[in-house]
Amino acid sequence: MHGSWSASSRRRGYSAGSPRPEPQGFTSSADAAISLDEPRADREIDVERRDEGACIARTRADGPMTKFWSVAEQFDRPALKRLQERQLKALLIYLERTSAFHRERFAACGLRPIDFGGLADLRRLPFTSKADLEADTTTEAPPPFYRSFFVDRPDRVLRWHRTSGTTGTPVRVADTGWDWHAYSDVSAEALYAMGVRREDTVVIPFGYGPFIAFWIYISALEQIGAAFVASGSLDAAARRALLREFRATVLVSTPSYALHLAEVAVDAGLDLASASSVRLVITTGEPLTTETKRRLTSVWGAETFDRIGSAETGGIAYECPDAAGAYHVQENHLVAEVVDPMTGAPVGPGEEGELVVTPLYRRGMPLVRFRTGNIVRLAAGGRCQCGRELLSLAVTENGVVLRRADMLVKVRGVLLDPAAVERAVRGVPECGEGFQLTIDRVGQLDEATVTAETRLPLDSARRADVARRLEESLRRALSLRVNVRLVELGALALDGNKMKRVLDRRREEQDDAVRTSRG
Numbered sequence: 001m002h003g004s005w006s007a008s009s010r011r012r013g014y015s016a017g018s019p020r021p022e023p024q025g026f027t028s029s030a031d032a033a034i035s036l037d038e039p040r041a042d043r044e045i046d047v048e049r050r051d052e053g054a055c056i057a058r059t060r061a062d063g064p065m066t067k068f069w070s071v072a073e074q075f076d077r078p079a080l081k082r083l084q085e086r087q088l089k090a091l092l093i094y095l096e097r098t099s100a101f102h103r104e105r106f107a108a109c110g111l112r113p114i115d116f117g118g119l120a121d122l123r124r125l126p127f128t129s130k131a132d133l134e135a136d137t138t139t140e141a142p143p144p145f146y147r148s149f150f151v152d153r154p155d156r157v158l159r160w161h162r163t164s165g166t167t168g169t170p171v172r173v174a175d176t177g178w179d180w181h182a183y184s185d186v187s188a189e190a191l192y193a194m195g196v197r198r199e200d201t202v203v204i205p206f207g208y209g210p211f212i213a214f215w216i217y218i219s220a221l222e223q224i225g226a227a228f229v230a231s232g233s234l235d236a237a238a239r240r241a242l243l244r245e246f247r248a249t250v251l252v253s254t255p256s257y258a259l260h261l262a263e264v265a266v267d268a269g270l271d272l273a274s275a276s277s278v279r280l281v282i283t284t285g286e287p288l289t290t291e292t293k294r295r296l297t298s299v300w301g302a303e304t305f306d307r308i309g310s311a312e313t314g315g316i317a318y319e320c321p322d323a324a325g326a327y328h329v330q331e332n333h334l335v336a337e338v339v340d341p342m343t344g345a346p347v348g349p350g351e352e353g354e355l356v357v358t359p360l361y362r363r364g365m366p367l368v369r370f371r372t373g374n375i376v377r378l379a380a381g382g383r384c385q386c387g388r389e390l391l392s393l394a395v396t397e398n399g400v401v402l403r404r405a406d407m408l409v410k411v412r413g414v415l416l417d418p419a420a421v422e423r424a425v426r427g428v429p430e431c432g433e434g435f436q437l438t439i440d441r442v443g444q445l446d447e448a449t450v451t452a453e454t455r456l457p458l459d460s461a462r463r464a465d466v467a468r469r470l471e472e473s474l475r476r477a478l479s480l481r482v483n484v485r486l487v488e489l490g491a492l493a494l495d496g497n498k499m500k501r502v503l504d505r506r507r508e509e510q511d512d513a514v515r516t517s518r519g
């Protein structure tokens, strides 16, 4: 019995044999080949794949077909590899025809897409970085802005999104109708795996911003058939009331905003764990540390799972409810590599490296070997308890993304990891969810200050004690002396729904130094 089902049964009275919703609009050929309407809880079934050869779609006696969104997510390693190589070849042939940028790169390493022989050939190609996208951008011309990266017809663009630009120039992402529907399917697969069903009512607190993540979840929910409650411009108190009014069962949010909502409830004298119908919190957009996950699970009285992706490549991996600490990479939609950020060489299970992604379904703005900037650790291979044999990323106390390759801050020669700061703040119970690391240059010296919100107003003696303990906690975590400033709850503003964790106010040249880890 795995977690999400038991929670479903408790809160909603689902049976494990609820019919699998039919993905609408966009299904893989494998999906089309078989009918999945009837739960098949009682036996193993074999599914003949027309394109990929024979493959076993595994079900367990207590885990019916309803556990999976698509057939391809259940492929074994050889079938996944065949699927990827076939789609990669088609993608590279398409790019040779449509993109000068990619054509030049193929030629430079002597690769003719028509002769593409497999994943080893992919590794001959150079990486694509955010800097490549920036260099190719021209905002003087009308959209699609890119000289080479957007390769479809401009009139086919269905959605424009933009990154916040917190680590450089904002990146504009164009999705054609095809891309958007395919991307929704990828996200629906992840939400479904984490336990979202058509019976759910979902609140996604975000405010019509340019950031892609929450928009795609609305489309994904439409594919699943779950109900979405709009809460665009409402403040936290009104959103909390909305969750209650509609008996929402799922919250999809950044971790910091989910904690913020919980604090608002506590302020109003509510115990969410018993008063809320939310059974599942899905986080995205910010690192989910082990400590934050524990707190979310406790304050919401709900299971908490996380999803990672990047604005440029779309969704990448989700936390498996069956296997604590594993994020499954959705390899049936993308090719993932984990490489040494300096040398670009692949690293093995257990080693840290940068996550590099090639989405297989994109046609408007396809990217080949895109460096996500996320430093992750590959888990040992093998089939997960859930039945999937997808690559898995290992979770650490900092979350699945150990750090951003470009977000480490160097202070007095020491590389500071914002996640380590977060852990230290979470270690002091009087501190609230909000905190910010500020770096200033005072004379020739870097000064690091952590500003942290306290849960309750404190008298001066108590305040001094909390500050001293936070200072000590930070010194242990960072091996560096850091100033501490305590402020009242709500004093640190959320930027959109995200808390700006690091504010580096030193000169530009310093920024260049901290970016060198990108290679």
Ligand SMILES: [Zn+2]
Pocket (backbone or CB within 6 Å): 320, 321, 322, 323, 326, 328, 384, 385, 386, 387, 388
């Ligand atoms: Zn799993």
